[in-house]
Amino acid sequence: MKSINVGIDLGTTYSAVAVFDAATGRVDILKNDIGEEITPSVVYMENGETLIGQEAKDQQAAGNVNTCAFYKSMMGDENFVRYLDGKPFDAEGLSCVFLSKLKAAVEKQNGVSITGAVITVPAYFNEAQRQATIHAGEKAGFKVLKIINEPTAAIIAYGLTGGGKKTAMVYDLGGGTFDVTIAKIDGAQVDVIATNGDHQLGGRNWDKVLVDEIVDRFEQEFGVDISANKEDYTELVVRCEKAKKQLTSVAATDITVRSEGYTGKYTVTREEFEDKTKRLMAETIMLTEKCFEELGGGFGWHSVDEIVLVGGSTRMPQVFDTIQRKFGKAPKTIGGKVDTIVAAGAAMQAHLCVAGSITLTPTGGGMQAAQFGGGAGGPVSLTISSSSIRDVTSHSLGMLAFAGDGASIINSIIIKKNSMVGKPYSKRYTFAGEQLEAYVLQGESSSPYDCTLLYKYVISGMKKGVKNEFTIDFLYDQNGVVQVTGKLASGTPLKVNKSTVSESVSEVIDRLLREKEEAKKRAKVDITFAIDTSGSMSGTPINEAKRSILEFVSQLGDAADKVSLIGFANSSTWLCRDDAPRAIEKAVHKLDADGGTNADPLEYYGKAKGSGDGRILIVLTDGEWFRKDDAIRSSDVLKGSGVTIYAIGVGDADYRFLERIASPGGAKKIDLRQLVETFKEIADTIATEASAAGSYTSLG
Numbered sequence: 001m002k003s004i005n006v007g008i009d010l011g012t013t014y015s016a017v018a019v020f021d022a023a024t025g026r027v028d029i030l031k032n033d034i035g036e037e038i039t040p041s042v043v044y045m046e047n048g049e050t051l052i053g054q055e056a057k058d059q060q061a062a063g064n065v066n067t068c069a070f071y072k073s074m075m076g077d078e079n080f081v082r083y084l085d086g087k088p089f090d091a092e093g094l095s096c097v098f099l100s101k102l103k104a105a106v107e108k109q110n111g112v113s114i115t116g117a118v119i120t121v122p123a124y125f126n127e128a129q130r131q132a133t134i135h136a137g138e139k140a141g142f143k144v145l146k147i148i149n150e151p152t153a154a155i156i157a158y159g160l161t162g163g164g165k166k167t168a169m170v171y172d173l174g175g176g177t178f179d180v181t182i183a184k185i186d187g188a189q190v191d192v193i194a195t196n197g198d199h200q201l202g203g204r205n206w207d208k209v210l211v212d213e214i215v216d217r218f219e220q221e222f223g224v225d226i227s228a229n230k231e232d233y234t235e236l237v238v239r240c241e242k243a244k245k246q247l248t249s250v251a252a253t254d255i256t257v258r259s260e261g262y263t264g265k266y267t268v269t270r271e272e273f274e275d276k277t278k279r280l281m282a283e284t285i286m287l288t289e290k291c292f293e294e295l296g297g298g299f300g301w302h303s304v305d306e307i308v309l310v311g312g313s314t315r316m317p318q319v320f321d322t323i324q325r326k327f328g329k330a331p332k333t334i335g336g337k338v339d340t341i342v343a344a345g346a347a348m349q350a351h352l353c354v355a356g357s358i359t360l361t362p363t364g365g366g367m368q369a370a371q372f373g374g375g376a377g378g379p380v381s382l383t384i385s386s387s388s389i390r391d392v393t394s395h396s397l398g399m400l401a402f403a404g405d406g407a408s409i410i411n412s413i414i415i416k417k418n419s420m421v422g423k424p425y426s427k428r429y430t431f432a433g434e435q436l437e438a439y440v441l442q443g444e445s446s447s448p449y450d451c452t453l454l455y456k457y458v459i460s461g462m463k464k465g466v467k468n469e470f471t472i473d474f475l476y477d478q479n480g481v482v483q484v485t486g487k488l489a490s491g492t493p494l495k496v497n498k499s500t501v502s503e504s505v506s507e508v509i510d511r512l513l514r515e516k517e518e519a520k521k522r523a524k525v526d527i528t529f530a531i532d533t534s535g536s537m538s539g540t541p542i543n544e545a546k547r548s549i550l551e552f553v554s555q556l557g558d559a560a561d562k563v564s565l566i567g568f569a570n571s572s573t574w575l576c577r578d579d580a581p582r583a584i585e586k587a588v589h590k591l592d593a594d595g596g597t598n599a600d601p602l603e604y605y606g607k608a609k610g611s612g613d614g615r616i617l618i619v620l621t622d623g624e625w626f627r628k629d630d631a632i633r634s635s636d637v638l639k640g641s642g643v644t645i646y647a648i649g650v651g652d653a654d655y656r657f658l659e660r661i662a663s664p665g666g667a668k669k670i671d672l673r674q675l676v677e678t679f680k681e682i683a684d685t686i687a688t689e690a691s692a693a694g695s696y697t698s699l700g
């Protein structure tokens with residue numbers, strides 16, 4: 001049996017499957033088991049029997065409540081559940097049932113076996129909706145080659161110019177979603193530049209206007225509320241969709257309804273219908289103009305060369321008329337192919353995924369890909385490669401970040417809406433902790449409350465107590481799905497652990513603010529300087545040390561609440577102890593160099609301060625110590641009790657010894673001239689660590 005890769009338009013109301021045949025350069029729409037090119041996306045389940053498509057839709061039309069339609073609009077919604085045949089299904093589960101049955105039907109009818117599939121989604125689908133579509137496809141037994149945006153698929157099948165250049169806009173009004181997409185097309189190169197839409201706006205909203213109207217009229221006439229009776233209501237919904245379609249070609253139609261023994265017959269005219277649905281039409285125009293606005297640079301209707309109407313709902317005369325009025329020219333319609341063009345583009349993309357390129361020739365029978373269009377460049381052969389089609393993101397990607405005032409949290413946007421997908425956006429950070437958390441959101445507002453919280457990433461692999469420099473790469477992959485990776489400045493990859501968040505945005509924000517407050521209290525640092533005052537430090541070294549300490553304290557600001565100073569040579573002395581930062585100024589003047597280095601300031605420090613986390617000891621020395629082994633032992637005790645030790649060497653200091661007594665990464669051997677700078681860096685690291693709220697930092 002022939003094994004094929006297909007394109008699937010998984011629509012809210014109707015779905016289609018297509019295949020590209022490289023031998024003929026043709027796209028064929030694959031018929032289902034009853035010989036139809038489009039299959040209603042309806043699922044029926046009762047008494048262990050599962051039906052999809054027309055049979056399921058017939059059940060729905062007969063008022064059978066064991067049917068489910070329009071589940072696509074609930075994709076990715078974890079609160080949506082439908083019971084069919086006693087079993088609970090979410091939208092992903094229903095899509096999976098539908099897709100596996102559709103796969104079997106198409107395979108049977110065409111004598112093929114389907115392996116891979118490109119599945120289309122509305123451009124405006126967000127992360128959860130894309131992920132749910134991928135999972136549904138995989139569980140239905142497809143290798144999901146790629147997820148592509150429906151309007152982009154339409155452009156692939158329709159819009160290639162064969163040499164010419166144009167700016168094209170796809171206005172896609174389907175059963176449940178509205179998408180507007182603008183692309184620059186140059187020969188076989190398609191660059192989507194902007195997209196906008198609403199995944200809860202489509203033909204079903206037009207149906208609903210009729211349904212509500214009839215429910216009202218019936219109630220007025222008989223005092224009976226049809227919407228209270230599930231079976232009658234289900235039937236009415238199907239009846240109204242039919243009436244809506246009739247109004248596309250006739251000026252008036254009758255809708256007959258029965259409920260509770262009453263029968264009502266109501267006439268609806270196209271004029272009335274158009275009037276009642278005006279606001280829906282206006283909504284699509286508003287979203288279109290918003291898309292122009294987001295492009296900036298005065299982009300408007302005049303900037304577009306061609307508008308293509310896609311989606312079954314664009315058959316409604318009001319769509320054509322409104323667009324023509326706004327555009328000043330007639331939009332292009334693709335007549336009979338309006339329901340299958342998206343699947344055709346997806347089929348071409350599927351071939352592109354497996355073969356790397358595809359060549360379209362201008363002549364040939366059937367649904368030749370190029371025949372969808374009639375592009376400006378005329379009938380020439382075209383080769384499309386994988387890089388020929390570049391799409392953009394429909395939602396901005398951001399991260400929770402502390403606002404400048406540190407007292408509130410904002411959505412800091414990292415990847416702007418309409419940025420190219422497949423390209424990583426890198427951000428550089430410094431952080432003094434071992435691991436941090438990042439909360440990633442989708443949405444356009446700087447207020448996180450208006451955005452969708454996607455995931456929490458725990459990024460680890462950094463060193464504690466040192467200023468880690470690293471970059472994080474944020475990426476919308478080719479499926480429009482978010483990926484986050486990180487690496488240290490050294491190139492070592494960081495560990496990134498992704499999880500979903502069970503808390504709401506406001507719960508997360510309240511917790512982060514609380515944690516930051518607590519961390520701030522905790523993070524008050526207790527700093528001790530131990531300065532070598534042996535004879536060799538006299539003159540410039542001791543003066544530089546004094547200057548460095550003063551700079552350090554002023555740099556640290558309110559992160560430090562206790563400072564102490566030890567001078568050590570042949571013995572150690574507290575020059576100030578646990579004082580307010582201001583007191584250090586007086587104490588440093590007492591630093592006076594004389595004698596050898598016979599003291600162990602580490603032991604001296606430990607005896608007086610006892611144990612306790614969060615203390616910092618900064619040792620500065622310029623030469624050999626007599627009691628090195630004692631100092632090493634003392635340092636181990638201190639580190640074990642939670643003290644962070646920095647050991648800075650100048651002059652003849654022994655770096656290996658410094659390394660041994662310092663905390664990891666805390667030893668430095670420097671030139672005296674670098675002393676002020678080095679102390680500043682340490683202060684910076686400490687301040688960063690102190691201001692980080694728990695393990696969460698304001699990365700944005």
Ligand SMILES: Nc1ncnc2c1ncn2[C@@H]1O[C@H](COP(=O)(O)OP(=O)(O)OP(=O)(O)O)[C@@H](O)[C@H]1O
Pocket residue numbers: 009010011012013014015072150173174175176177178202203204241244245246248310311312313314315316338339
């Ligand atoms: N002649 C017609 N007049 C008016 N509406 C029509 C007509 N034919 C189809 N429709 C409407 O078009 C919609 C289906 O279009 P289409 O198949 O493009 O959508 P879909 O792919 O199922 O949905 P989506 O793209 O939103 O997921 C339905 O709402 C249907 O009622």
Ligand SMILES: [Mg+2]
Pocket residue numbers: 009011012150174175311342
């Ligand atoms: Mg569609």
